[in-house]
Amino acid sequence: MYNDASVLENHHLAVGFKLLQAPNCDIFQNLGAKQRLSLRRMVIDMVLATDMSKHMNLLADLKTMVETKKVTSLGVLLLDNYSDRIQVLQNLVHCADLSNPTKPLPLYRQWTDRIMAEFFQQGDRERESGLDISPMCDKHTASVEKSQVGFIDYIAHPLWETWADLVHPDAQDLLDTLEDNREWYQSKIPRSPVDTAVSSERGAPDRFQFQLALEEAEEEEEEEEEEEEALEREPSGSPDT
Numbered sequence: 001m002y003n004d005a006s007v008l009e010n011h012h013l014a015v016g017f018k019l020l021q022a023p024n025c026d027i028f029q030n031l032g033a034k035q036r037l038s039l040r041r042m043v044i045d046m047v048l049a050t051d052m053s054k055h056m057n058l059l060a061d062l063k064t065m066v067e068t069k070k071v072t073s074l075g076v077l078l079l080d081n082y083s084d085r086i087q088v089l090q091n092l093v094h095c096a097d098l099s100n101p102t103k104p105l106p107l108y109r110q111w112t113d114r115i116m117a118e119f120f121q122q123g124d125r126e127r128e129s130g131l132d133i134s135p136m137c138d139k140h141t142a143s144v145e146k147s148q149v150g151f152i153d154y155i156a157h158p159l160w161e162t163w164a165d166l167v168h169p170d171a172q173d174l175l176d177t178l179e180d181n182r183e184w185y186q187s188k189i190p191r192s193p194v195d196t197a198v199s200s201e202r203g204a205p206d207r208f209q210f211q212l213a214l215e216e217a218e219e220e221e222e223e224e225e226e227e228e229e230a231l232e233r234e235p236s237g238s239p240d241t
Contacts, residue, residue, distance in 0.1 A: 006048055006051040006053075008051075009047050009048050009050055009051050010048070012047055013043070013044055013047050013048075016043075016047075017040070042086060042089060045086050045089075045090060046086070046089050046090050046092075046093045047093070049090035049091075049093065049094055050093060050094055050097045055094075055155065055159075058090065058091065058094060059158060059159055059162060061087060062087070062091050062159075062162050062163065062166065063162050065084070065087060065088075065166060066162055066165045066166050069166060077166070077167070088166075091159075091163060091166075092163075094159065095159060095160060095163050098155060098156050098159060098160075099174075100112065100115075101148070101151070101152050101156045101157075101160075101177075101178045101181050101182070102156075102160060102174040102175070102177050102178045102181075103177070104177070105180070105181055105184060108181055112144065112148060113144075116136075116142075116144050116147070119134075119136050119137045119142070120137060120138075120139040120142070122134060122137045123137030123138045123139060123142075124139070143189070145185045145186075145188045145189045146189055148181075148182075148185040149182060149185050149186050149189065152178065152181070152182040152185075153182070156178060157178060157179070157182065160174065160175050160178055161175060
C-alpha cells in the first residue's frame with residue numbers, strides 16, 4: 001500500500017481529503033482553486049513530515065534554521081520563502097505529534113498508558129505470528145518508566161528544546177513541563193546497583209531502543225529510494241516488431 005512509503009501518513013492524508021468530499025464537511029469550500037491547491041500541498045508536506053523515519057533529518061534542518069534565523073526588531077521570525085515557511089509548519093505539526101510529554105502530568109500519564117497498551121497489543125500479535133517483537137512492545141520485558149525516559153531523552157527533548165529556541169520564549173513553559181515530567185518518570189524507575197553503575201547515561205537501554213528503531217526506519221527509507229532510482233535508470237524495453 002502506498003508503495004510501502006510513509007504508509008500511515010499517506011493513509012491519514014487520503015482519509016482526510018476523502019472526508020472533505022462528504023456533505024457539509026468541506027471546510028475549504030469558499031477557497032478558490034489556486035488556494036485549495038496551495039493548501040493541499042502544504043497539508044501533504046506537513047503530514048508526511050510526521051513519518052518518524054524523517055525525524056533526524058527534520059531535527060537537523062531545524063537546528064540549522066535556529067542557527068541562521070532572522071527576526072524583526074520586534075522579535076518576529078522572518079520567513080522569506082515557501083521552503084522556510086513549510087519547514088516551520090512541518091516542525092510545528094511534528095512537535096504537536098510528539099507533544100504528550102509536554103502536557104500536565106496526569107494527562108501525560110493517561111496518554112502514556114494508552115500508547116503502551118497499543119504497543120503491547122502489537123507485541124502480542126507479533127509473538128503469535130512468530131515475528132520479532134518490535135522495540136518497547138514486549139509486555140514481559142518493557143518498562144513503561146524507562147521507555148518514557150528514553151523517549152524524552154532521545155526524541156522529544158531534543159526536538160522541543162530546538163523548537164523552543166526557534167520560537168523563544170513562547171514554548172519555554174512547555175519545555176519546562178516536559179523536563180519536570182521526565183524527572184517524575186525517572187524517579188519511578190526502581191534503583192539497583194546495576195542501575196546506579198550505568199546511570200551516567202540517562203535512559204541508556206531504552207535510548208538505544210529508540211535509536212535502533214529510528215535507524216531501521218531510516219535504512220528502510222534509504223533502501224526504497226535506492227530501489228526507485230535503480231528502476232528509473234533501467235532502460236525501457238522496446239516493443240516487439
